[in-house]
Amino acid sequence: MAGDGKIFISYNHVHKLCQRSAEVIKKFNPDLMVAIGGGGFIPARILRTFLKEPGAKNIPIQAIGLSLYEEYVSNATDPAEGVAKAEELGVEVVRTQWLDFNTLESHALNLIGKNILVVDEVDDTRTTLHYAISELQKDVKIQAERLGRGNEETKFFVFVLHNKDKPKRAQLPEDMMNEGRYYAAETVSDVWIAYPWEATDIDLQTEYAFKQGNI
């Protein structure tokens, strides 16, 4: 039963993690949320409830889709490519969706000078988060140079439900870590986290989570 080293998480536990974390995240005053899908969709939507200030509008959520492929180094048929890939930490982040700048700009909303909250479910090897932040920073730089607003400071904050305490394959910016703009609701050891949205039997999942105190 609730064994084999997995951590079982209930939906209500996820909800409470977001609710508690919102108190920390609010101090950052986010202007915009970027949800990394699929895993970031659920925490982002819950978090929006708790970041809303009375009388104010909801914080807009932009979704991006990123998938991590780790297999291909060993599958590489071209040795040269195999080496090249290995230098890229042996993984590939594939975009399935990126920000919709047309719509953002039609609302006179861009990323320049904004406080941007990036949300995902888990920080495992940190590869996906590294990719997201690096690419968003590049986009901001391009936008800012185009508009002659290179002097405005854009800040990113990363929120994840869980951080796995393990060696990371990629890093997040030093100033982000030093200035407390990284927050994991819970830090766990390097175990399998069973999220409720992947459960084929949600009653059993909830029971296991309950027994582990993740309710």
Add this chain to the structure above:
Amino acid sequence: MAGDGKIFISYNHVHKLCQRSAEVIKKFNPDLMVAIGGGGFIPARILRTFLKEPGAKNIPIQAIGLSLYEEYVSNATDPAEGVAKAEELGVEVVRTQWLDFNTLESHALNLIGKNILVVDEVDDTRTTLHYAISELQKDVKIQAERLGRGNEETKFFVFVLHNKDKPKRAQLPEDMMNEGRYYAAETVSDVWIAYPWEATDIDLQTEYAFKQGNI
């Protein structure tokens, strides 16, 4: 307590609604999911689990953001504009994010000839869903004409957790309704649906949902 005419929904109930609905939706063989954010994010992510076939990849999710503003007719300072808006059903759908065609096309993925599943939490006045389907159909038409593929049939399927049994302000395409490409996991009367992601006390929300059988 669990009174004042509201329907309280637990997360586990949402999970089960998606799980059951997946059996119906699978017959449509969706190639791509379009999640209408913020409400569609959670059902879309859960649904992805149950639409995945063993050995196959996850169905890609593209997120779009739509907000419904209903206030401005009475707020209109320009009477002419007030009339114009009223002719538009007295509501305005505002896009906060749209499809990222650049990334879609970089994966050689477009909408033409595809089965596209559109997901939202609730079908209330049908205004948002009408907007989403109409605009997506326009995009497909533009893409297809540009590529000389106007003869391929693109099909849309709408899935919502709840449909409110009430007069609708806008319609969905007749062939969609006639061919069973609209599915609401539950149909309810015109009452307030309290979704768990809006709950400030999730334990109480779950207790109310339990008493109403929505668990």
